[in-house]
Amino acid sequence: MIRFRWCAAVALPAVLVLGGCGTGSDDLVRRAAEEFTAAVSSGDSDRACDLLTEKAREDVECSSLDVPGGTVRSVEVWGDAAIVRTSDDVLFLRDLTSGWRVAGAGCEPQGERPYRCEVGGP
Numbered sequence: 001m002i003r004f005r006w007c008a009a010v011a012l013p014a015v016l017v018l019g020g021c022g023t024g025s026d027d028l029v030r031r032a033a034e035e036f037t038a039a040v041s042s043g044d045s046d047r048a049c050d051l052l053t054e055k056a057r058e059d060v061e062c063s064s065l066d067v068p069g070g071t072v073r074s075v076e077v078w079g080d081a082a083i084v085r086t087s088d089d090v091l092f093l094r095d096l097t098s099g100w101r102v103a104g105a106g107c108e109p110q111g112e113r114p115y116r117c118e119v120g121g122p
Contacts, residue, residue, distance in 0.1 A: 026075050029100050030084070032051065032093060032102070033075070033086070035047075036048055036051045036091065037072070037086060037089070040065065040068075046062065048065050051102050052101060052103075053094055053096065053101045053103045055103065055120060056102060056103050056105070056119055056120030056121075059119055060120075067089060068086070069086065070087035070089050071086055079095075080095040081094055081095075082095075082100070090104075090109075090115065091107065092104035092115070103122070104117040104120040106118030106119055
């Protein structure tokens with residue numbers, strides 16, 4: 001009985017610490033955001049547009065997609081939604097059956113109001 005309690009006392013904190021270091025979703029979101037920002041930076045508007053959600057694509061002319069790119073600084077995931085802060089932008093992503101897609105780009109905070117995005121939205 002003492003051995004079991006000791007194992008649980010050691011194992012549970014280890015799982016919590018290791019689990020907090022990052023998740024598979026964080027990595028997938030980061031990759032999707034990096035792919036999107038790379039496409040935007042290189043002028044590959046077709047590829048960037050493919051990485052948008054259908055709803056976000058409704059709001060933009062793909063051939064003239066022009067939003068900031070930048071280097072990914074932070075990723076926060078909540079279930080099927082995520083926010084990515086880059087050096088130049090804030091992106092909102094959604095987890096769809098086709099993978100993580102950008103739902104909002106070129107987003108700026110508006111104080112207590114929702115972010116205002118050039119493409120899509122939060």
